Amino acid sequence: MSDDVRRFAETTDAALAAGDLPAAVRAVLELARTQRFDAVPGLIPARLHDVFQLATAAGDRAVLAAALARSWAYAGRPGRAAPFAATALELAHGLGDPVLLADCLDATLTAHWGPDDLERRHRWAEELDDVAAHLREPKARRQAYLWGLTVAWELLDLPGIHRNLRALEELGAQDAPARFFAATRRLAVDLLFGRTGTASYLREIAEEAAGRTFVADLDGLRHVMVAYPAMIGGDRATCAAEAAAYEEFALVHGEPAVLAEAGLLWTAAGRADRAAAVAGQFGGDALARRPADADWLLTVQCVLEAAVAGHVTEVVAAAVELLTPYEGRAVINAGAVMFHGVTDDTLSRGNALLGHDAAAARQRAQALATYRRIGAVWWRDRLEGVAARSGHAMRFRPAAGGLWSVGPDAAPVTVPGMRGLEYLHRLLARPGTGIAAVDLVGAQTVHQPGTGPAADARALAAYRRRLATAGPAERAAIEAHLRSVTGLGGRARESGSTAERARVAVRKAIVGALAKLAEVQPELARHLYEHVSTGAVCRYEPDADPAAAVTWLL
Known part of the structure; x- marks a missing residue:
């Protein structure tokens, strides 16, 4: 007190x-x-x-x-x-x-x-x-x-x-x-x-x-004025810090709307795991029991954002059912403190996750029309860039401090520099063109013949056991690695030549980079998994459909 x-x-x-x-x-x-x-x-x-x-x-x-x-x-x-x-x-x-x-x-x-x-x-x-x-x-x-x-x-x-x-x-x-x-x-x-440039002045x-x-709610409004410029500006570190603060405050004081906003901010921070954990707290009939108060739309909208990001299907289904009668509504934080998009936006992504393709397409079109009418640039670009196949411009380029900027141009994320990102960058720069692994590796390849099997039997058995419990991203990485180190009949491949060492090095680096991207930009990682092939010759093959092609900002 x-x-x-x-x-x-x-x-x-x-x-x-x-x-x-x-x-x-x-x-x-x-x-x-x-x-x-x-x-x-x-x-x-x-x-x-x-x-x-x-x-x-x-x-x-x-x-x-x-x-x-x-x-x-x-x-x-x-x-x-x-x-x-x-x-x-x-x-x-x-x-x-x-x-x-x-x-x-x-x-x-x-x-x-x-x-x-x-x-x-x-x-x-x-x-x-x-x-x-x-x-x-x-x-x-x-x-x-x-x-x-x-x-x-x-x-x-x-x-x-x-x-x-x-x-x-x-x-x-x-x-x-x-x-x-x-x-x-x-x-x-x-x-x-x-x-976003006026935030500090305001x-x-x-x-x-x-x-x-x-001002009774001064501390809360201070956080709003930091968190949401960070979300719109793509500052994932600040979003993560604010998400943690929102979540702690919500749990101490028992404020569901603030907890729901924490889920949204974890999503903006690229932490799908933390978003899923927040969304899970609204499972069962927790959402249905919420009173129809000032923050009802805000709470359901933010929970749906977090549940979609974290693939918490049960909560997605519950939130979509509750929100559907309010199609076409703007969602604002009580007192017009912040705009949280329109319900059609999150409903379209929730329905897409649930496989309700017709509803998702209709709601997405409605949301985009609204965003274009009111000039909601970030919201429009985010919805257009939900999937890499949408044809939206995608960043994939080095940034300051040894980092890389990747993802939709409207809301990119930064990831640590990795050799695999460099290889992918070169492939994206020459779509549809095969590039030899030895050329990707360049002068760093050293010829050392006779280095023995690429993997022993015990390691191969361990990899295959792990496949039984691996998630999608890890499974793809393990399967790619097994293809690289085994030959005819699943036996360990003998390595040693310059070309072989380059092939292994490039595949390992690209698989590692894609696994990292899957944590923060799953749609982008999925697109690259499907369109990049590795081997003695590596290639990025763009979509044959021009309407689905990605414009890469390299």
Whole structure:
């Protein structure tokens, strides 16, 4: 419990004990402001309810009911929030106080933030905008702009997004909370268009504004402003660090939405194993039991991302079933903090994994059309580059520091330099052309005749036993190695000549490189496994179908 929370809780209890209702109202409303979103609320709603039951003035009851509605909504309990929101809004309409009405409309919107309430949110957001239009009070205007922005994001109404964000930025010139909200929400818009260069500047603005106001979710928003620019920018190391932080926080505090985001970030970090581990925690009926709260779409979308990356078929099937009724919906982090793509995108990849090809093709086309319409460059490029066969440009080239940049040009990854990557690079540069293994190895080949069998019987037996339990990537590597070291009848091949040593060296290096690529770019590795042949002469044979050909950026 923070010092602020403790102080306001103690002040509330003391005022209640002394029978000082006005002091109790003031203290408990300050206490309510300290509650983090999607967090266990502790005794905050209980104290609010104690004061609410004692209050008799309609204005006090309205503002306390609004605070109770927000408290239960933040705690992921919309069923408890809705009755208090209805009470607050009814009282506010009867009192005719526009500032109070704006606050109660904000609470009503918060209590009805689930996936099935979008039409009502749109209506209430328009009413809130009308109420706040003639008010000078910054809080009311801030509430109106934030809800206008949120609903515009949900509808993918770009003019509405820009209009409300600009209004929030103008209000921020004299209101620190608005300045903070504007900086954090501007980042989502910049990342939509693939602009990552503003992240550092916007973080500075947000930190400066946060120093002049209280923000309950400040730490969480700090992580958002680091993690998602890293995801869009392809910074896998930062994604991994943020994924670990998200996962630890989620497990300590019991926050499913944050855990689901950790799965997404592990996917962005190229750690399919960690993504699978996160997705597995939503197995059984865990997803189906999630309440339809503000983060429902976000949670299911992120879990599906992680499950697809980790090939957790059971969870993919469950998430696809839950998400299918919401085709065509934009997914945003609560409060328009971040855009998470459209449901058609993840549904298309989930259905493809499940073998539902017709649904996958239709949803993929719908998602791409949406991304092109709104200019979502990274999202479009990622979906187009899901498979190497898509014809999307693929990087395969050296990078700084002895690393290599490989994968879809929109979202490449870096891997350590390996000799096998160099050999593959030369083959990709000359598609359809055979290159002798001795030429790939070059001057490094040393002729040493009479070196004996390439593998002994005991080693061959061990390799063959391992095939029974090996995964797909390891199996392919073992089978390739066995082909290289055995001859007619499966007997160990005699090695020794320059050509033979070069053949073995090249195959071993390429198999090792492909096994590494399979860990971080499985589709790319699969394409190369299928299209690269090794032997005395090696070759990369591109797809015969021009529509499926890959453009290599070498």
